[in-house]
Amino acid sequence: MNQLLVFICDGAPVRGEIVSIGSAWQAILEHRTEPLAVRKLLGDFVSAAALLSASLKFDGTLIIQAQSKGLVSLLVVECTANLTLRATVKLAPDCGEINETATLSELLDADHTGRLVITLDAAERKPGQAPYQGIVALQQDDFSGLPKPVNSVAEAIMLYMRNSEQLDTRIWLASGEKNLGGLLLQRLPNSSGHSHLDTDLAIEGWQRIQLLGETITAEELLTLDPETTLRRLFLEESATAGVRSFPVRPIQFACRCSRQKVADVLRMLGEPEVDGLLAERGEVETICDFCGKTYTFDPVDCRQVFKTDLLSDATRPASKGH
Ligand SMILES: [Zn+2]
Secondary structure, rough: EEEEEEEEEEEOEEEEEEEEEEEEHHHHHHHOOOOHHHHHHHHHHHHHHHHHHHHHHOEEEEEEEEOOOOEEEEEEEEEEEOOOOOOOEEOOOOOOOOOOOOOOHHHHHHHOOEEEEEEEEEEOOOOOOOEEEEEEOOOEEOOOEEEEOOOOOOHHHHHHHHHOOOOOOEEEEEEEEOOOOEEEEEEEOOOOOHHHHHHHHHHHHHHHHHHHOOOOHHHHHHHOOHHHOOOOOOOOOHHHHHHHEOEEOOEEOOOOHHHHHHHHHHHHHHHHHHOOOOHOOOOEEOEEEEOOOOEEOHHHHHHHHHHHHHOOOOOOOOOOOO
C-alpha cells in the first residue's frame, strides 16, 4: 500500500487525492528512535508532502521544512515529482521526555516562533534562479491580536494552500506506526465565463464534497487502499454525478545520499579542517540523517577527495598538480 490516487468530480469543481503509505513509511522509521508523538507528527508531514507534491504540478522536489525552538528543532520531508520520499527529524538537545499527547504547538511552535517553509525545487532550474519558497506560520492572529495555535499538520498545510497558492483545500491525515493515510480535496478555480448560477452550483458542489470528506475516518485512511477509500467516499455521489480517477501512482522511499555527496561536503570543509578531524579520530565518519547510512573516509580516501578536486577543476591549468 504505497499509492496515491488522483480523482476529479464531474458534478462539482473538485479535485481530490487519496494517499496510502505502508512499507515506504516503515523504511523511513527503520532508523528512527524518536518518541511516538514525534513519529506521528513526522508521519503527517510525510503524507502531506506526497499530497502536495501531486497537487502542485511541477517537476522537481518538494521540501517541507519546519524549524523551531520547541521540542523538535528541525523536521524535513522531501518528495520528488515521481513520489519518492525521504524524511528526517532532529530533537532539541534538552527536550527531555516527550509526552505521547504533545501537540503540534508544543513540538514545533515554542514561543510562537514556529514556521513551515515549503520549497519547490524545480528539476530544471536556471543557474542563479532561486527555488520557489512559501512560508506558513504555525499560529494565526485571532481578532483579539493574540496568537492562536495551528493544531495540526493538516491545518498548517491548508493555510499554506490558501495563502501561497490561493487554493481552497481540505486535508485529512492519519498517522500510525505501520501506515499513513491522507485525503485532500481541492476546489478547482473557475474556468472563464461562469454565470452567477454556475458559481452558486460550484459553491454547493464544493460544500457537498467536503461533507463527504468529513465522513472518512482515520481508521479507514490507515487500513484501506486508495481505490477502496474512493468508492466508500463516493458511494452515492458516483450514482448521480461521475467521479473519475486516474491510474494509481506508486510511492517509494529512497535516499539521495551518496559517497560522492559526502566527498563534496568534505571539499567544502577544506583540507586543513579534514586533516584536523583525521588527526583527532583517524578517519572521518558521517551518518546520513535521512537513511542512517554510514560513510567512512580514511586518510587515503580523504587524500583522494582533495586530489579529485584538483583534477576536476577545469579552470586550473592542466599542468598544475601533476
Ligand atoms: Zn541517506
